[in-house]
Amino acid sequence: MTTTNRDDINRRTENRHLLRRLCAGVDSVKTVPIMRLLLAVFLAAMALLWVFRGAVFVTDAFGPLAKLFDALVQILLAVCTVVGFIAILIIMGTPWGSKRAREDLQKIGLINHAGEAPILVSKKQDKNNPRLTVWEFDPCGIPLQEWEDKQARIETALNIIIAKMVWGAGRKIIRVYAVPAESDFPALLRWNDKFLSADNFVLVLGESLLGPVTVNLAHIPHILLGGSTGSGKSVLLKLLLMQALRKGAEIYIADFKGGVDFPKVWHKKCRMCFTEADLLYTLNQLVAVLEYRKSRLAETGCPDLDAYNRATGENLPRLVFACDEVAEVLDRTGRSKEDKELLGQIENRLATIARQGRAFGIHLILATQRPDATIIPGQIRNNMDFRACGRADSVLSQIILDNTSAAEQIPKDARGRFILHDGTIFQGYLFDEGQL
């Protein structure tokens, strides 16, 4: 690209930017009363100046010369009014720190082929989440992919933590949702019953920089949790079960650790399985319920459990089966032939629920710490669409999320910090049995 070409492009960009600032200024005058007031003060000042111009602009001339002088003063005042008016509008339409932001992005090399950095066109608080600031940029032709590749550098340059970056206004704008760099997840967020969602059947997991992280079991029926020991899986699993209980679900729990993870208080409210035989019996029951509900829904022509309950006036509850350390349960190494047969059946029932459970309100919440792909068969894993992984090595992260982001982005000392399949990081609520 020649220098003349580049200068041409730069000039056109500047003109476009000036026009946009002017339009933004007009908008802000329309919407922000203080801006209208400022403009009114300016116009009033100019009007006063015009009225008292004889006293302000004094001349010794008289006769036609004095008339000419007055005409010149009037022209000057008219020009100043128009130019000042436009200048004020442009200043009003320029977001605070826009020049600085552009220079900072230039420095980190977020530039197009003409050497231009993106232009900040507006910066405001997010309406839905006051913690977030939305920076709107004219990307000057720099694709979103490049922004994402340079995310860490943009964060340093602008002194922010980016929650997400998306296209806006028909791909003319890139919106960066961010919080100040000093902000971070609180290390501890205690569960409070007021966080319970009123929506059917939404469970709340914790908070990301974008606000609460939730999962609606009516849409995404099964949940897979991963993370190394001490990452906070069991706490999160129990947080979800507690909410499901409050919402009237029936809970089934496989606990082979002799009640270490699920103390007595759970035994009263949930159906517990302590042995493999008991587990298979329970899963058989769940599959039988699934088959029963399938035929009832088919008879009534209802697409799912909620529709069925609405149509019939019945109140069939959702059923949730939970297993912490599911890999331990399904591991067949060193087991006898009969045991292997039994485990095969358990796996088979879990796969049936994973495949068909959604419409019939039968859900799985499974957790594991074992980085062992063969342990959770594809039939189960592939149907578990909501996946969260806490602190983990890259192998476990890969198994849970199909990428290594948990190993890269969750600090080694974090507890209750998880990352979702879509990259959202959140701090889970800490919940203890006393709140059950």
Ligand SMILES: Nc1ncnc2c1ncn2[C@@H]1O[C@H](COP(=O)(O)OP(=O)(O)O)[C@@H](O)[C@H]1O
């Ligand atoms: N959301 C959380 N916030 C803060 N601390 C947590 C959270 N979840 C777990 N912890 C801490 O981590 C410890 C281990 O959690 P746990 O759920 O038992 O881990 P895991 O099941 O992954 O081994 C808990 O005893 C608690 O002290």
Ligand SMILES: [Mg+2]
């Ligand atoms: Mg655990």
